[in-house]
Amino acid sequence: MLRRLLRLRPEYPRRGRLGVRRWVPSWRQSVGVLLVAFAAVAGAACWLYVRTDVPEDLNSFATQQNNVFYWADGTEMARTGWVNRQEVPLDRVPEPVQWAVLSAENETFWSDAGVSPKGIARALWAAVSGGESQGGSTITQQYVKNIYLNQHRDLSRKTSEIVIAVKLDRRLSKREILAGYLNTSWFGRGSYGIQRAAAAYYGKDVSALNPSEAAFLAALLKGASLYDPALGPENRRRAVDRWSWILDRMVETGKMSAAERATYKVFPDPVPPPAPQGLAGQTGYLVDLAQSYVVGHSGITPAQLDLGGYQIRTTFDRQRTAALTAAVRSAGPALDPAREADRHVHIGAASVAADGRIVAVYGGPDYLKQGFDDANTSNVPVGTAFTPFVYAAGLDQGVRKGREGVRSPVSPATRYDGNDGVPVMTPEGPYWGRDGRMAKTANDGHRSWGSIGLRTAVAQSVNGPLVQLGMDVGLDRVRATAVSLGLLPETLGDLVPSFSLGNSRPSAIRTAAAYGTFAAGGMHTDPYSVTSVARNGSPVVLSRPAPARALPEQVADQVDDALREAVRDGSAREAAAAGPGAAGKPGTTEDRTAGWFVGYQGQVGTAVTVFRMDPKSLELSPLDGIGGAAATDPVSAWPTKIWTAYNRRPTG
Secondary structure, three states, X not given: OHHHHHHHOOOOOEEOOOOOEEOOOOHHHHHHHHHHHHHHHHHHHHHHHHHOOOOOOOOHHHHOOOEEEEOOXXXXXEEEOOOEEOOOOHHHOOHHHHHHHHHHHOOOOOOOOOOOHHHHHHHHHHHHHOOOOOOOOOHHHHHHHHHOOOOOOOHHHHHHHHHHHHHHHHHOOHHHHHHHHHHHXXXXXXXXXXXXXXXXXXXXXXXHOOHHHHHHHHHHOOOHHHHOHHHOHHXXXXXXXXXXXXXXXHHHOOOOOHHHHHHOOOOOOOOOOOOOOOOOOOHHHHHHHHHHHHHHHEOOOHHHHHHOOEEEEEOOOHHHHHHHHHHHHHHOOOOOOOOHHHOOEEEEEEEEEOOOEEEEEEOOOOOOOOOOOOOOOOOOOOHHHHHHHHHHHHHHHOXXXXXXXXXXXXXXXXXXXXXOOOEOEEOOEEOXXXXXXXXXXXXXXXXXXXXXEHHXXXXXXXXXXXXXXXXXXXHHHHHHHHHHOOOOHHHOOOOOHHHHHOOOOOOHHXXXXXXXXXXXXXXXXXXXXXXXEEEOOEEXXXXXXXXXXXXXXXXXXXXXXXXXXXXHHOOOHHHHHHOOOEEEEEEEOOOOOEEEEEEEEOXXXXXEEEEEEOOOOOOEEOOOOHHHOOOOOOOOHHHHHHHHHHHHOOOO
């Protein structure tokens, strides 16, 4: 009957109140229009689904992380990178922390298809109408926005977000999506990811968070700038309200009992924002050394290191680094920029343990003001601080006698002519330089010592015997000994008589490590600055230098004895104030452009160098009169004072 009535219904235009006929569609026409519209929407959705691919490239903030550098004791030293982010596996995130986020943001996450129809409708209507932006995005959608898209709110971006979220939900497991979301979300205070948020707000690892703290961190996902209590009382009020609401939601979703909820009555105020971890002071020099070591001793490329995510444990000792900086400031020259002699003065220093660990560095006054590392430069002649290497080569290799080259042993008591101005001899006769002049030795102050034993010559810094010893051993053999002690071949000077007096230019780091070999009984380990590297918690293979015998133990002990004598009653006696067991030697260059003191106490070698260098030409200038000293004062005086002050300080 109903069908007949419907079929008999007249289908003609009706008249309105004014008699004007108006057209009224039939139900068939209405249904048809709806079907066509539905088909169009479905077709458009299918077209978008097919045409929209999950991007292969993540946006920069999704992959950029900090590299975190740690002191030797495990405390944080510095961070590098554009953002403060560190990934953690989902297993490290406690379930209450996960559910605090899910209860606040997307309670149906584990069962939905990556999107929320109600949320989509609200968001699309807001985008089309220009109304206030709406929430409702699932965690999958938010993850898509974090890693693939920008943060703009418009119809095009929202549509892409929805389609990619559906596809991603089919491609990845829910655990992978949740882990990705927790590691890429912004929590404020420069922190991307739940791990860095836990550190920034509570000073702890994410695994140590309790549900109350987790609820506050989940509140930050709605807008960190609105909910960080440190930014004002209004923020704190909003944070407390949302924190309380999230805890209540956890009860509603069955993830927390009412009894447990009742225990969280007091808002867990976060710690104040930490001071920025920058590269000021010595930190930048330390970070540079560590980064260079990582690139040179692992499979990590500079580009990969730039992407971040690495946790790098260094060898640097916080207390020793502070003590070395303090020694430079307290015992170094008081430089006055208005005084010509004090312009462009540089100080570099390094401490290296006998096992190769670089434990302290002074690279300059401030890395942010001077990026050039004075402790790692190979631009400064080491001067007479090189002579112990000549002595070691002689004791180890012996000397040539006569033109036949028969070698004879050398002992600490072997005597040489210690007078000033003695010609430098070769097996063929006097050594003539390229300038046509006969080479002659020059002792400090042109003092003549007469016949002198080699041990005393080293202890008293008598140059002549060491120059001639180098010629007798063979400068090529002296060079080989220096390399075995850790000096880099490319920093070694020409094989001329002045080679024995330090025309080589090793860094303070390498020189300190070489002297440490004498303290270690002849065993040498190349200096290194990193003990371990991990990426997002997974270890990275890192090679570490192995100890090798550079000198026979007896030879090392004989050099050690001479260096101790230098401190007890020789050219380094000013360093005796450092305390018992000190050994070392000052170093000067003939043109007075550099002063050194290199020595060790216990198993730690330390080198200090002072020099003047033009910042443009990199040419060195004499150190006469720096810090108001007399022009005739030894240029090794300032390095000796710094070395002594540093080694006299308790370093833990």
